[in-house]
Amino acid sequence: MIYDAENGSAMPGRLARAEGDAATGDAATDEAYDGAGATFDLYYEIFERNSIDNQGMDLISIVHYLQGYDNAFWNGERMVYGDGDEDLPEDQRLFNRFTIAIDIIGHELTHGVTQYEAGLVYKDQPGALNESFSDVFGSLVKQRAKMQTADEADWLIGEGLFTSNVHGAGIRSMKNPGTAYNDPILGKDPQPAHMRDYVQTTSDNGGVHINSGIPNRAFFGVAKALGGYAWQKAGKIWYIALRDKLAANDDFHTAANKTFEVAAALYGKNSPAQLAVQKGWDEVGITLHLDKKQGCGKNFRQFLGWP
Amino acid sequence: MWKKFSAVFGLALACNLINMQDQFQLHFERSGGFAAIMVQVAVRSDSLDAKEAHKVASMIENCQFFDGEIPESKPSPDQFYYVIRVLYRGQEQEVSFTDAAMPERYRPLVHYLSLKAREKK
Numbered sequence: 001m002i003y004d005a006e007n008g009s010a011m012p013g014r015l016a017r018a019e020g021d022a023a024t025g026d027a028a029t030d031e032a033y034d035g036a037g038a039t040f041d042l043y044y045e046i047f048e049r050n051s052i053d054n055q056g057m058d059l060i061s062i063v064h065y066l067q068g069y070d071n072a073f074w075n076g077e078r079m080v081y082g083d084g085d086e087d088l089p090e091d092q093r094l095f096n097r098f099t100i101a102i103d104i105i106g107h108e109l110t111h112g113v114t115q116y117e118a119g120l121v122y123k124d125q126p127g128a129l130n131e132s133f134s135d136v137f138g139s140l141v142k143q144r145a146k147m148q149t150a151d152e153a154d155w156l157i158g159e160g161l162f163t164s165n166v167h168g169a170g171i172r173s174m175k176n177p178g179t180a181y182n183d184p185i186l187g188k189d190p191q192p193a194h195m196r197d198y199v200q201t202t203s204d205n206g207g208v209h210i211n212s213g214i215p216n217r218a219f220f221g222v223a224k225a226l227g228g229y230a231w232q233k234a235g236k237i238w239y240i241a242l243r244d245k246l247a248a249n250d251d252f253h254t255a256a257n258k259t260f261e262v263a264a265a266l267y268g269k270n271s272p273a274q275l276a277v278q279k280g281w282d283e284v285g286i287t288l289h290l291d292k293k294q295g296c297g298k299n300f301r302q303f304l305g306w307p
Numbered sequence: 308m309w310k311k312f313s314a315v316f317g318l319a320l321a322c323n324l325i326n327m328q329d330q331f332q333l334h335f336e337r338s339g340g341f342a343a344i345m346v347q348v349a350v351r352s353d354s355l356d357a358k359e360a361h362k363v364a365s366m367i368e369n370c371q372f373f374d375g376e377i378p379e380s381k382p383s384p385d386q387f388y389y390v391i392r393v394l395y396r397g398q399e400q401e402v403s404f405t406d407a408a409m410p411e412r413y414r415p416l417v418h419y420l421s422l423k424a425r426e427k428k
């Protein structure tokens with residue numbers, strides 16, 4: 001269901017498009033509707049998840065939030081989208097409306113899924129993981145909508161969000177973190193692609209949107225190594241890890257170990273999928289030790305109901 | 308101690324509001340958000356024309372900047388985090404909040420400062 005805040009702050013605002021209604025002709029309303037639908041479908045058809053809470057929760061989106069609101073967020077219950085910086089003269093505008101990229105919609109909705117599952121604390125490394133899971137599933141929504149393989153996908157987050165006044169292809173690049181934009185006004189994309197470049201900062205809850213480049217690049221590496229459609233294997237591993245294994249305060253290394261364990265459970269020890277997970281994390285400077293991790297299985301076997 | 312300072316400072320403002328003979332300064336910073344591109348701006352009342360300076364002073368007063376309650380902000384996905392600092396009569400006070408925690412009375416001031424900060428880019 002899509003509500004229109006009519007450039008004010010009252011939530012949810014006027015009902016603009018209910019479930020099953022025809023397109024309205026308003027770009028933000030229809031993009032939010034279609035994007036939420038594509039995200040629901042990815043979770044339902046591929047991961048057998050029924051909405052954000054897995055209980056069929058209504059997906060509520062609010063568009064046209066405030067004036068000059070160059071942002072989108074998940075408020076714990078709903079997705080909220082601004083129109084960009086439409087209040088500035090056209091030659092000064094940097095952002096288009098925030099529904100313009102389908103992966104932003106998948107990103108916001110995934111914050112809801114994370115809230116109901118791993119509950120990753122929105123700070124430091126757990127916060128950067130929270131951000132990264134949102135980018136991962138946001139990108140998978142886009143890739144599935146376009147039926148692109150890992151090789152064909154651009155792995156950009158927020159493609160088309162910048163206006164033509166900005167030198168940038170998108171907000172983040174999962175394939176090459178740190179290269180999404182380089183602009184005289186905005187500066188350069190600050191994301192690291194490797195642990196050696198991890199950014200220590202107190203801003204943005206400990207750089208959650210900066211250091212997410214590291215797990216983003218790890219996921220890209222896994223998906224690329226496995227080939228084909230990224231949502232089928234790499235996405236499945238990441239989803240099961242988010243749903244069943246990750247805990248609120250987990251850091252990158254713990255997440256790496258858990259995706260490695262899930263890969264073994266789903267596809268077998270030393271399977272190409274498990275080795276791809278190891279390699280993906282290794283490429284960003286997070287080394288998993290095969291022997292140790294292979295031997296950790298007692299609790300995990302119990303968790304899976306194995307003897 | 309801080310509470311006492313705030314109370315005294317707040318009382319001064321409540322009694323006098325902002326006296327336009329005295330200059331004031333504002334510093335605004337907005338971080339976080341989906342794109343995580345920080346913007347900031349500093350505004351000095353003596354750099355504004357008289358009408359705009361009065362408008363800003365009224366917005367600060369309408370926020371109850373110095374004595375109003377502000378709910379605690381929890382880190383929340385992709386929400387902006389705002390920090391506003393006001394320097395007046397040699398004393399300084401700062402407030403901060405996320406989008407969700409922003410009191411409604413702050414909206415005009417935040418809108419004004421956000422626009423200033425984005426125009427500056």
Ligand SMILES: [Zn+2]
Pocket residue numbers: 107111131134341384385
């Ligand atoms: Zn996010």
